[in-house]
Amino acid sequence: xxxxxxxxxxxxxxxxxxxxxxxxxxxxxxxxxxxxxxxxxxxxxxxxxxxxxxxxxxxxxxxxxxxxxxxxxxxxxxxxxxxxxxxxxxxxxxxxxxxxxxxxxxxxxxxxxxxxxxxxx
Numbered sequence: 001x002x003x004x005x006x007x008x009x010x011x012x013x014x015x016x017x018x019x020x021x022x023x024x025x026x027x028x029x030x031x032x033x034x035x036x037x038x039x040x041x042x043x044x045x046x047x048x049x050x051x052x053x054x055x056x057x058x059x060x061x062x063x064x065x066x067x068x069x070x071x072x073x074x075x076x077x078x079x080x081x082x083x084x085x086x087x088x089x090x091x092x093x094x095x096x097x098x099x100x101x102x103x104x105x106x107x108x109x110x111x112x113x114x115x116x117x118x119x120x121x
Contacts, residue, residue, distance in 0.1 A: 008032075008042045
């Protein structure tokens with residue numbers, strides 16, 4: 001029976017490609033399911049043989065440690081070089097979106113306060 005190795009929800013394509021590559025390199029049989037048309041399932045990478053699952057999980061953990069180290073190093077390098085994206089950068093890039101989000105938050109807080117206000121009268 002097949003076992004799910006990686007749910008592809010929020011997984012970048014480069015990470016999924018790396019996982020497929022290391023499974024191929026290890027000689028493990030796998031297949032990938034596509035996302036559902038209604039967004040219920042985002043697909044996944046499955047192993048065909050249960051016997052390969054423990055080794056695949058070990059390889060996956062090793063890959064994730066390496067990916068995490070690379071991402072942290074890239075973040076630290078960007079911080080040293082001053083190229084990290086800040087809140088001010090995001091606000092300058094799309095100020096209308098920022099204003100709309102703030103207005104939505106204020107509206108929702110007000111909406112949540114109405115029952116308390118009505119009960120206190």
